[in-house]
Amino acid sequence: MPMPQVPFDDRGLAYGDGVFETVLLRDGTPVLWDYHYARLRQGCQRLNIPLPPLEQLAAAWQSPAAAELEVLKLILTRGSGGRGYALPDALSPRLISRRVPFVANAQHWRQGVNVRICQLRLGHQPLLAGIKHLNRLENVLARQEWDDQTIAEGLLADTDGWLVEATSMNVFWQRNGELFTPELTQCGVAGTLRAALLDQGTVRESAIALDALRDVDRLWVANSVQGVWPVNTLLSETGEVLHAWSQADQDTLQVAGHQLLGYSLSSC
Template sequence: MTGSGDTDATVALTDRGFAYGDGLFETVLVRDGVPLLWDEHCARLAQGAHRLGFEPPAKGWLDALPAKAPRGKCVLKIVLTRGSGGRGYRPPLPAEPRCYWQFTSFTPMPERWERGVSVRLCQLRLARQPALAGLKHLNRLENVLARQEWQDDAIAEGLLLNDRDQLVEATAMNLAWFDQGQWWTPELIECGVEGTLRRALIDQGHLSIARASDAPLSRFLNAPSTCLFNSVQGLWPIVRCLDAQHQHVHGQWPIDDSVRRLQGDAHALLGYPSNFPIF
């Protein structure tokens, strides 16, 4: 394993991560040198490397990275590639992975925690590829194209469906809806990124997984409350969903007790506040 970070992170043109998106990345919230959901991030990185067919960094090597962080809140971005070598798409055997990292200052958006956000439906449909489902791999062109669909800062996120019009995720966050007394989030066995906050909430029993066939857009839009979340931004209640042209409102939701309870569970894992009013 070779690695470089912050000031010396030069990427070779021959690096397969740069050339083909042949690699993975993690974005980790770090507070005063302490990484949040660190075990989940390391586990996802290791699982992704094994599924792509090369060795992940040693856990001890990764554990040394957060201690390099500046004081206060920041985001540690880790990029793991297969390295260089091979002929064309044929990967080298054995691979010599490279790991790059960088710290970026970060300020969350408490107004979105408190007042909720508006979202839109994206026109782009996610392709189904079970071999890559759940991984935070480097090829994120679908997300880039989806995010390119709008420039209105009043729209916080875009919702993504697959080619069967089943709900999957947002462009940079996971999502959930409240129904039949519990919170549901779509299964991610064909596409989508399994977020680390999503994994922690499932493991703690706060979220249930809905099969793709049970996650049509209509179920989400008809739910009494909905939300978005990830391991950096925390949980945003959704208050309105617009169509792709921002002309028709598909759904509106109050910020109720069920959202605030899930927000409290999520924010407890990230060290964020959760004592917001109910509108």
Template sequence: MTPEGVPFDDRGLAYGDGLFETVLVRDGEPLLWAEHLGRLARGAETLGIPLPDRAALDALPARAGEGLAVLKLMLTRGSGGRGYLAPAEPEPRLRWQAVPFAPARARWRDGVRVRHCRLRLGIQPALAGLKHLNRLENVLARAEWSDPEIAEGLLGDAEGRLVEATCMNLFWWQDDAWYTPRLDRCGVAGTLRQALLADGVIHEGDTAPEALATAEAVCLANSVQGLWPVTRLDDADGRRQARWDIGDRHRALQAEAHARLGYPHD
């Protein structure tokens, strides 16, 4: 059996040959919509998948209804081709779903405990930054822990650089500035991260997993959940590596992030 409306030979189902976006929508208005559509367009250009009509995309957030919701868009190359060889003229499929959403407000206020993952991300610059449908690395990494006290896992690449969390971007305070890992080799370039970079609120840099424990402050964020201060960092075996108190630096970055999402930051 395949999901309703998705044939067995859909290339997104068979090969992960496609892209997706998860968009925060408030009363029918999408947040960071330009950033989401921009990332979708970059991914479509890289993979060679024709984009849906812009008007059709712009009409979708209003269908999420009133209140807070998450709109998920899924674009596949469609069917056709032979094995891995894609069709010369693809007929892409767009699927979408909107569901009510409530963010984890306690994590905004109290912060979170995170851990390093054993899994290492493969390095593939051709796909770096894209939110493509093949997320098996993230699935394996998330399977490394079941403790509900641990909110996220941090991922490094095969050459020892920190990249991201399993579904959030990473930020750390160093040398009087907020930094986030460069994502030119692997990882997902989040839309909230992009907006903060564009406005000069954060900067790109590199750090190793073991060096993160010496940072003065650490946060995680994405365009749906908002920003979580990190209060404890564990290694992959559950041993504590560092603790942080939530301070003005966390709250200042949280205010910048939440202003772009319409979330409170007090």
């Protein structure tokens, strides 16, 4: 399949002026689509970009599936035009998409992962908090902080030291039998799996400082494509082991998350 061509003056390319969604397809059907669509709609409202008709979005996955599992990426930019940062007189949003076969990392599900704390701190911008806009430079910079393949993710805090997210996943923890995820009112991406877990009451929002992570009973990173990864070891910015967790036989968060995604440990 030829790659879509983006004009030089596309505002998504020039300014990150747009939003995107990364959607798990199972047998050609989008998983958690209602949550992806709701976040896409919210992102368009925040940026004042017209939301494409649902039929136009659905055309991205209506061709025959190439594999049982695929990942679909939808990118919506404001389109071309305008002088500098000023908006064009007539908006013509540009929607491009790509889908590729996908294999989930079941080893991470079963064995857990190591994560590190990132040095980068996320800035506050409530107008952009929660949505998946195209300017992800903070995440790009954070991901450059390590190249150790034994480290699966990096945890990001805001400028006040509160845990927000991982570089490409949301974060969850357990304390005294309850499951929590950070509030995302100032920055961060509100993931669709996170939203579904909140809606069903499996987790609730709370705030936690980075230095309090050593005191939680369990820790996870998760998203709607990769599923739920239990954290084995938490490393500092300099690679020092801050805490290690043993994995429980029954993983309540993973069971709930994987039911929503259609993943099964026994089938992988």
